[in-house]
Amino acid sequence: MTSLCPDWAVLAREREQAERRPEIGDANVDALWQDALRHREGCDRCRAASLDVDPLLLFSGAFAGGEDEDDRAGEVDAIRRRVRLELDGRATERRLNEARSARRRLPMASLLAAGVAAAALGASLLLWRANAPSPAEVAAAGAPGANPPIGLEDAPATLAIADAALALPDHIAMAPLVEPLGDEPLQVYQVPGNGNGADLDVVLVVAP
Amino acid sequence: MAWADAPDAELLEGMRGDDELALDELMRRKTAPLVQLATRLVGDREDARDIVQVAFLRIWDSRRRFDRRFSPNTWIYRIVSNLAIDHLRSRSSRLRSLQSFQLHQEHLAGESAPRQLDSLSAREVRAVFQELASTLSEKQRAVFVLREMEGLKGREIAAILGIRPSTVRNHLFNSRRLLREELLKRYPEYARRAGARREGRERP
Numbered sequence: 001m002t003s004l005c006p007d008w009a010v011l012a013r014e015r016e017q018a019e020r021r022p023e024i025g026d027a028n029v030d031a032l033w034q035d036a037l038r039h040r041e042g043c044d045r046c047r048a049a050s051l052d053v054d055p056l057l058l059f060s061g062a063f064a065g066g067e068d069e070d071d072r073a074g075e076v077d078a079i080r081r082r083v084r085l086e087l088d089g090r091a092t093e094r095r096l097n098e099a100r101s102a103r104r105r106l107p108m109a110s111l112l113a114a115g116v117a118a119a120a121l122g123a124s125l126l127l128w129r130a131n132a133p134s135p136a137e138v139a140a141a142g143a144p145g146a147n148p149p150i151g152l153e154d155a156p157a158t159l160a161i162a163d164a165a166l167a168l169p170d171h172i173a174m175a176p177l178v179e180p181l182g183d184e185p186l187q188v189y190q191v192p193g194n195g196n197g198a199d200l201d202v203v204l205v206v207a208p
Numbered sequence: 209m210a211w212a213d214a215p216d217a218e219l220l221e222g223m224r225g226d227d228e229l230a231l232d233e234l235m236r237r238k239t240a241p242l243v244q245l246a247t248r249l250v251g252d253r254e255d256a257r258d259i260v261q262v263a264f265l266r267i268w269d270s271r272r273r274f275d276r277r278f279s280p281n282t283w284i285y286r287i288v289s290n291l292a293i294d295h296l297r298s299r300s301s302r303l304r305s306l307q308s309f310q311l312h313q314e315h316l317a318g319e320s321a322p323r324q325l326d327s328l329s330a331r332e333v334r335a336v337f338q339e340l341a342s343t344l345s346e347k348q349r350a351v352f353v354l355r356e357m358e359g360l361k362g363r364e365i366a367a368i369l370g371i372r373p374s375t376v377r378n379h380l381f382n383s384r385r386l387l388r389e390e391l392l393k394r395y396p397e398y399a400r401r402a403g404a405r406r407e408g409r410e411r412p
Contacts, residue, residue, distance in 0.1 A: 019362070019377065019380065019381075020377070022373065022374075023362060023363060023373065024361070024362020024363070024365075024366075024373055024376055024377050024380070025361055025362050027361075030359070030361065033359075034359055037359075044326070047326040048324075048326045051325045051326050054388075055325055055388070055391055056356070056384055056387055056388060056391070058325050058328070058333055058336070058337075059333065059337050059352075059356055059357060059387075060356045060357065061357070061359065072240060075239065075240070075243060075257065076235070076236065076239040076240055078257075079235065079239050079243070079257060079260055079261050079264070080232065080235045080236065080239065082261050083231075083235060083261055083264045083265060083268075084232070086261075086265055087228065087265070087268065
């Protein structure tokens, strides 16, 4: 026994008494206990003395067996590698699932877009038909006497009247097509019909 | 960011930000002590490795739920201890513990004379503990391991196991009493000397 060897009987009794307190243990006693256990690792006398006091101290601290080196060799790396593999596997699985979901979503999106386009087209037609002039109104607008005879000189003015009479909705109405005709000093004007087959487009060739 | 010098709490913060390098550093630091703890709790090193692997995955999965009121070690020990207790409750692990006990019995049967406690190797000490601890409940065993082998304080054990300090104390004293009784019953040659000394001390 050396002067550093603790009195295991006293130490064990103090520790057990401290453990009966509400906080279960005392910081000072615990610190002394841990010091004593560390000391025991290198002290044969203390190994025997501590076990004489309480054979359960066989299981305390490093006496219970730090792990063997050969057990520990490579263990940390192996577990890290297994965790990394698992996380990588999960990431791959997540990406695959996302790709599968995207593929499932694509036809739905296409159908939805087609549906929206069809609905917009239908609504436009309904709106246009509701606002379009009747054939009678168009005929009246074009009846003899209703407007002066159309001459080439009057064409722009006549077109303005016809344009106003059509009064197509803004989103459908086409501005009269005006374009030069090659190098000739002529211009082509086109006024669209009402789209229901009752009226034809009017095309005028104008020499300014 | 290099995590090598960061304290554990910062590693957990890094993990909250999805930094897998922080997890890697945590594994580098904690794998060895956690495998040792899990081995002491379940008695089988291979099972302990599996438990620690699952524990790290669980730590990663619940990294945003880490309660900052706990110390990182308490939180990590709690995850490992819960997994180990679940494992102990499963029937197969009991069978494996029994196998290690049988191996130890065979080993002892081959010896001509009983050995002294203080001459047992670390492996033998572990085998004796596994045998004796099979009489304890999972919680009693966990309290004994955390207190006697890991050297944790009572309130830390209470936080890890999610039980009241008074329950920790009851488990601690009951586990010691049961282990002493089992030691005396199964290894009278080990307990005789200590028992004689104790009786002498207690005699008025």
